[in-house]
Amino acid sequence: MKIIVTITPPTPNGDLHLGHLSGPFLSADVFARRMKQLGHDAIVVSYTDDYQSYLPRKTTPLLRKPFEYARLVREMMLQSMASAEIYLDYFMPSSRCDNFAQSAEHYYQLVQHQVHVQERKSFYCSSCDVYGYEGFGRTNCNWCGTSSDASQCEHCARMPDIDKIEHMTCMSCHQEMSEVTVPQHVWEIGQNYTDVAKEHKGISKRACLENYLEEALDNVQESWGITRPGDAGLELTCLDSKPLHTWFMGLAGYRSAVKTLLEQDPERGEFTQWWHPDTQLVHFLGYDCSYSHAVGYVSQQLHDKEGPGIGHFITNRFLKLDGDDFSTSRGHAIWIKDITSQYPADAVRLYTALNAPETEVANFSVKDFEHWYQTFFLSLVRSIRADWSVERADFVGYEPVFSQWEKNASLEEFSIAGMAKQLIAFSEALLITANPTREHWLKWAEMAAALCPVLSNEVQSRDKQNESTDLSS
Ligand SMILES: [Zn+2]
Numbered sequence: 178m179k180i181i182v183t184i185t186p187p188t189p190n191g192d193l194h195l196g197h198l199s200g201p202f203l204s205a206d207v208f209a210r211r212m213k214q215l216g217h218d219a220i221v222v223s224y225t226d227d228y229q230s231y232l233p234r235k236t237t238p239l240l241r242k243p244f245e246y247a248r249l250v251r252e253m254m255l256q257s258m259a260s261a262e263i264y265l266d267y268f269m270p271s272s273r274c275d276n277f278a279q280s281a282e283h284y285y286q287l288v289q290h291q292v293h294v295q296e297r298k299s300f301y302c303s304s305c306d307v308y309g310y311e312g313f314g315r316t317n318c319n320w321c322g323t324s325s326d327a328s329q330c331e332h333c334a335r336m337p338d339i340d341k342i343e344h345m346t347c348m349s350c351h352q353e354m355s356e357v358t359v360p361q362h363v364w365e366i367g368q369n370y371t372d373v374a375k376e377h378k379g380i381s382k383r384a385c386l387e388n389y390l391e392e393a394l395d396n397v398q399e400s401w402g403i404t405r406p407g408d409a410g411l412e413l414t415c416l417d418s419k420p421l422h423t424w425f426m427g428l429a430g431y432r433s434a435v436k437t438l439l440e441q442d443p444e445r446g447e448f449t450q451w452w453h454p455d456t457q458l459v460h461f462l463g464y465d466c467s468y469s470h471a472v473g474y475v476s477q478q479l480h481d482k483e484g485p486g487i488g489h490f491i492t493n494r495f496l497k498l499d500g501d502d503f504s505t506s507r508g509h510a511i512w513i514k515d516i517t518s519q520y521p522a523d524a525v526r527l528y529t530a531l532n533a534p535e536t537e538v539a540n541f542s543v544k545d546f547e548h549w550y551q552t553f554f555l556s557l558v559r560s561i562r563a564d565w566s567v568e569r570a571d572f573v574g575y576e577p578v579f580s581q582w583e584k585n586a587s588l589e590e591f592s593i594a595g596m597a598k599q600l601i602a603f604s605e606a607l608l609i610t611a612n613p614t615r616e617h618w619l620k621w622a623e624m625a626a627a628l629c630p631v632l633s634n635e636v637q638s639r640d641k642q643n644e645s646t647d648l649s650s
Pocket residue numbers: 318319320321322323325330331332333334335
């Protein structure tokens with residue numbers, strides 16, 4: 178089977194930290210490795226979110242050009258991923274990219290008959306000359322009341338209803354923005370929701386997304402302003418050169434990343450073979466991206482007969498660091514590059530997986546990690562590197578561990594936390610066994626291949642060396 182794995186595009190306004198790793202990045206990598214282990218053909222794509230207004234908000238005070246800065250940050254992100262043994266098939270720079278613009282236009286054309294131009298409420302700061310779109314303005318979500326930008330609530334994942342929002346604070350000067358109206362292309366997207374709900378039926382998903390969809394898809398009158406004058410979006414002539422905002426373009430981003438990858442590496446196959454109804458699409462996304470992915474892109478896909486079906490949506494919640502939200506501005510973050518320069522990538526991967534915020538907010542404690550590393554991980558490495566018994570292994574009693582691991586390593590019940598938990602349970606059992614055998618370690622290497630690729634390879638290559646030494650003696 179062909180599988181396209183996607184990772185929600187990070188904003189290129191700073192390097193990747195542990196929150197990114199514990200969210201979609203590690204999950205997608207582990208999933209793709211597991212699918213390849215099962216013999217499937219999988220490609221993993223993502224891109225830098227260059228049309229996101231958080232990018233100019235970052236680059237303006239730095240006196241830098243947004244797209245040039247995005248290229249620089251992309252290089253940092255690739256290095257961070259590599260330091261955690263994560264290798265995407267393609268991590269596309271989305272600005273000044275013809276395939277990206279062409280794909281964005283493709284999805285717009287498909288839904289154009291549901292789009293009209295309308296004067297709509299917006300917020301504007303005349304001192305800073307910015308509109309209240311995400312990076313530039315902050316308000317309270319009309320659905321749940323928490324602090325949010327106007328695009329996508331990080332807490333409840335609903336799209337705030339601009340007509341119900343009364344106050345917007347400018348993020349540059351912290352003054353109240355004034356209400357204005359702007360002409361916007363508005364997609365009457367709610368008319369698709371009944372069909373979107375049908376598409377989702379029978380597709381396994383985590384409970385929070387299931388509940389979210391039940392509420393969100395009820396709102397069949399919903400409309401989605403897809404252009405935003407003054408925003409950092411992509412200007413297309415088919416939309417009167419008004420900026421098309423980035424949330425509309427995620428599926429376009431994945432599609433064009435696959436297309437560009439296959440143009441650069443034609444041996445992987447043709448684009449039309451990959452971007453095809455028979456291909457399984459699997460999205461890894463933060464829960465706060467539920468609207469765009471599970472509602473917006475599915476509504477686009479309803480009108481597209483050529484691409485893959487709606488696929489699977491594997492959501493994650495936020496990771497906290499020592500009990501507090503990650504904040505790059507306050508310096509409360511752990512950069513992937515820093516932690517992997519102090520600990521083996523496998524240790525970081527396994528511990529991050531074990532504590533991944535899959536269904537609820539989770540916490541990363543530096544102290545607990547250090548303790549786990551010293552007491553568990555290092556003894557595991559020592560045991561792997563000790564002599565192996567060649568006697569027949571006894572696997573009695575391990576079946577529940579193996580079968581739970583199999584479940585968590587499958588598409589339907591995929592969970593890196595579950596995989597890590599079972600791998601650690603098996604490892605701990607081997608650590609207290611007087612004499613783990615070669616067969617035990619080979620089974621361990623099979624289970625660890627996706628989570629701890631370095632140690633798994635070490636076990637397998639040591640086994641091969643032993644074999645060749647046996648043959649030559
Ligand atoms: Zn909310």
